[in-house]
Amino acid sequence: MSRTLEQAVREQVQSHRLDDRQAATLRAMQEQAGSGHSRAGWGRWGGAVLAAACALALLVYFLVPAGTGLPQPARIADEVAYNHVKLKPLEVKSANFDELRAYLAELEFSPVETALLDPQYYEVLGARYCSIEGQSAAQIRVRDRRTGEIHSLYQTRFDHERFGELSELEQLATPLSREARGMGVDIWVEKGLLFAITRQNASVAPGGEPPRE
Helix, strand or coil: CHHHHHHHHHHHHHHHCCCHHHHHHHHHHHHHHHHHHHHHCCCHHHHHHHHHHHHHHHHHHHHCCCCCCCCHHHHHHHHHHHHHHHCCCCCEECCCHHHHHHHCCCCCCCCCCCCCCCCCCEEEEEEEEEEECCEEEEEEEEEECCCCCEEEEEEEECCCCCCHHHHHHHCCCCCEEEEECCEEEEEEEECCEEEEEEECCCCCCCCCCCCCC
């Protein structure tokens, strides 16, 4: 039982990437659990109960996304912005979408080119595996030819059960815009996929020119 809980905690903690505050709290809880076990002089079963209680506390504190209580678009924007800030190395470098699809073949969908990013303005640099709301996703890196700005473009299968709150995006002509971690994030549904893209300038739409003064 304790091994199952420990495995669940490990998997979920890794998937949600603890920040410094959360990591410090986790260490403090572990140390407290260990000292409590020594003082009480519990035997094998007492330690297992204590471990289970600690694991349950961790489940409540860590397994729920940081944005719990926020609308789903805000949670997605925060996750996408967080991953963009970290900007992990590309796993495949190519501007050819066929090559990207071949590398990302383990996804439950085939990445597509979005109509909102005009190739005249945006250059594809490569891609890597990622996730959105716990679902496997493609993270495609693009560069704005006009400004040199790097964007992270995310694609994942639009699961109506998982993303039900975003169902209206299928009927919207323009992306839903949110702000997170000091940057803008646009979210939309296209070709049966959920898309999200980061942008530093909140006044610039993904596929168009900056607004005229």
